[in-house]
Amino acid sequence: MTKRKMMAMQTDELYCGGFVHTLSGLISIDKYYDEHPEYFSGRKDWQPCLTNPEVFQIVLASVRERLEQYPNAKLISISQNDYPTQCTCENCLKVDAEEGSRAGAMLRFVNAIAEAIAEDYPDVVIDTLAYQNTRALPLITRPRENVQIRLCAIECCYMHSIDDPNCKRNRSFMEDLKAWSEVSEHLAIWEYTTNFDSYCSLHPNLEVLNDNMETYAQYGVDSIFCEANAKGVSGEFGVLKAYLLSKLQWDPYMTEEEYQYHINDFLECYYGPGWQVMRDLLDDLTSNALEQGGHVVAVGDRQFYPYYGFEPEDLEKIKADWAEARELALDDAQRLHLDRSYVSVLMAEASYYFYHMFDDPSNKQKFYDMIEYVKGIAIPLGIPHSYDSEMTAW
Numbered sequence: 406m407t408k409r410k411m412m413a414m415q416t417d418e419l420y421c422g423g424f425v426h427t428l429s430g431l432i433s434i435d436k437y438y439d440e441h442p443e444y445f446s447g448r449k450d451w452q453p454c455l456t457n458p459e460v461f462q463i464v465l466a467s468v469r470e471r472l473e474q475y476p477n478a479k480l481i482s483i484s485q486n487d488y489p490t491q492c493t494c495e496n497c498l499k500v501d502a503e504e505g506s507r508a509g510a511m512l513r514f515v516n517a518i519a520e521a522i523a524e525d526y527p528d529v530v531i532d533t534l535a536y537q538n539t540r541a542l543p544l545i546t547r548p549r550e551n552v553q554i555r556l557c558a559i560e561c562c563y564m565h566s567i568d569d570p571n572c573k574r575n576r577s578f579m580e581d582l583k584a585w586s587e588v589s590e591h592l593a594i595w596e597y598t599t600n601f602d603s604y605c606s607l608h609p610n611l612e613v614l615n616d617n618m619e620t621y622a623q624y625g626v627d628s629i630f631c632e633a634n635a636k637g638v639s640g641e642f643g644v645l646k647a648y649l650l651s652k653l654q655w656d657p658y659m660t661e662e663e664y665q666y667h668i669n670d671f672l673e674c675y676y677g678p679g680w681q682v683m684r685d686l687l688d689d690l691t692s693n694a695l696e697q698g699g700h701v702v703a704v705g706d707r708q709f710y711p712y713y714g715f716e717p718e719d720l721e722k723i724k725a726d727w728a729e730a731r732e733l734a735l736d737d738a739q740r741l742h743l744d745r746s747y748v749s750v751l752m753a754e755a756s757y758y759f760y761h762m763f764d765d766p767s768n769k770q771k772f773y774d775m776i777e778y779v780k781g782i783a784i785p786l787g788i789p790h791s792y793d794s795e796m797t798a799w
């Protein structure tokens with residue numbers, strides 16, 4: 406699928422009825438739970454029972470209703486709600502046991518809906534998730550030709566390339582990617598390109614964005630959704646990464662030289678003549694993170710104040726260079742861009758204090774002071790700290 410087509414399909418007209426986690430809308434818990442708790446395995450926070458024939462008829466009717474409402478639609482999502490629970494009725498458990506995967510009941514259900522609408526809507530594809538507990542390909546059932554699997558990389562490490570066999574987080578994901586790619590007519594990826602626990606903190610994933618996009622292309626993936634900052638404007642280097650991801654979607658096979666050219670080209674235009682300080686910071690971030698070892702994830706796993714080895718003396722130099730770059734900026738736009746990304750330098754300092762709190766108790770107060778200082782800068786610039794509410798985020 407071309408990027409243009411994919412973007413068009415994300416409009417309500419072509420991609421109808423919600424983008425993801427749509428089952429809660431297709432069968433309303435509020436409407437049905439009191440009379441039919443068995444539709445939801447007796448729990449309001451569980452997925453609907455996907456082997457119940459009445460649930461099937463309700464969801465099918467909702468799908469048909471939406472397709473009638475949007476006659477140009479080409480894609481409709483039937484996807485699990487955003488919690489890793491599953492119906493535990495006898496039938497669902499039996500199916501999942503036969504299939505060796507929690508995706509078993511899900512895929513049989515989606516296939517059955519896809520079959521039911523195929524004749525009336527021959528151009529419509531049903532999008533569903535292979536996500537968390539449904540990430541592994543079932544043993545028996547295969548997606549129909551009018552079903553799209555959207556494989557989600559939420560558990561992956563972004564320090565190492567997705568196909569790095571030495572990264573244990575990515576190794577199992579690659580097994581699932583290979584398995585789905587062999588049997589799926591339509592395969593999409595949900596990629597995670599920021600630190601969702603702390604939007605402002607430095608996130609060393611720049612060196613894998615191109616490798617990952619090439620791997621996805623090699624495995625026949627035909628569309629990718631890259632989830633990054635969900636609200637507000639970007640701190641860190643989110644705008645640079647959005648630019649690169651856009652370039653990579655046009656050309657996932659670009660050379661390393663071309664990729665590096667695009668990074669520098671963007672930095673120069675976006676930050677002005679002092680851009681090299683940004684490039685140096687990004688390079689140091691990558692080499693520090695690699696030196697530290699370990700993995701870099703998008704969600705959880707001590708991501709609130711990640712420490713990537715920037716010591717106070719490193720940060721003082723970066724701050725001085727940054728002030729110089731600001732002097733060199735050609736206009737207010739470039740100064741604003743520098744200010745936004747500067748929040749990440751301050752967050753690196755906060756992370757240093759956080760990480761060294763037990764070595765030196767005075768760092769505790771320094772950490773809190775720095776967070777207050779960052780808030781004073783970031784909030785007026787419209788930069789959210791994380792996806793959570795401000796109270797819990799800070």
Ligand SMILES: [Zn+2]
Pocket residue numbers: 446453454455456457492493494495496497498
């Ligand atoms: Zn069930």
Ligand SMILES: [Zn+2]
Pocket residue numbers: 562563564565572573574575699700701
């Ligand atoms: Zn890793």
